[in-house]
Amino acid sequence: MRIALLINRDFPSFWTVRQLLRSLPEFTWSIFMTPQVGKAQSSVPEILSALKAYELNCLSRELGRQLEWGEVHQAMAEALGVRVNPVLNVNRGRGLEQYRSFRPDVALSIRFGSILQSEAIAVPRLGVINLHSGLLPEFRGIMATFWSMLRARAVYGYTIHSITDAGIDTGNIICRVVLPLESRADYFTKTLELYRSAVPELAAQLKILNTAGQLKTGAQQGLPQYFGLPEAADLQRFHELGCTLFDEGQPI
Helix, strand or coil, rough: CCCEEEECCCHHHHHHHHHHHHHHHCEEEEEEEEECCCCCCCCCCCCHHHHHHHHHHHHHHHHCCCCCCHHHHHHHHHHHCCEEEEEECCHHHHHHHHHHCCCCCCCEEEECCCCCCCHHHHCCCEEEEEEECCCCCCCCEECCCHHHHHHHCCEEEEEEEEEEEEECCCCCCCEEEEEEECCCHHHHHHHHHHHHHHHHHHHHHHHHHHHHHCCCCCCCCCCEEEEECCCCHHHHHHHHHHCCCCCCCCCC
């Protein structure tokens, strides 16, 4: 089975993809990587910039050399042994051409920075799957772990779901897994723990899809909520709760 991996240029994407490729060496992969989620912003809160710098240091350590963001795609390709195509999206232009030319059986989105449109969704013959780092439909959008921590939830989790239209995290659910959320852990560590838990389940679902040609799905149940990038006030409340985004001394 040929799988187009749609990821973002960040450490959790690389970390998750590395585990996934090790779990499924029998499949053929190509990676399409966006530089950020959504449009580039001229100004972001200082702590979010610090989180990005921390992620780059983590990537540099894992890939064995000090990197700038512009070097990440080539370093990832060398480490993973898989072609990495830097794209702004796969909905049009060169990104769509590269994506089509790979002839994927399935597209797998993990933290991809662009909303897929109908033309891109129609490319893989077995459809598009998204690994969402939040429980759906309660936590649509981005940084679901952050928003769960901010609301002092006792649990968080991930959802594997189909993508059939341009809605954000609206597709039918393949698998929804609830995990305990310890308030003492930092956001970055808990996000990686979530993906560590998700990889075996995702690998199992891809094997089923390869054999059966389809996966069982069910409609989302409950009240949907959408969350975007936290603002300064959200980050201040997060800090006041005793939560942190990352811990320099925490081993990965």
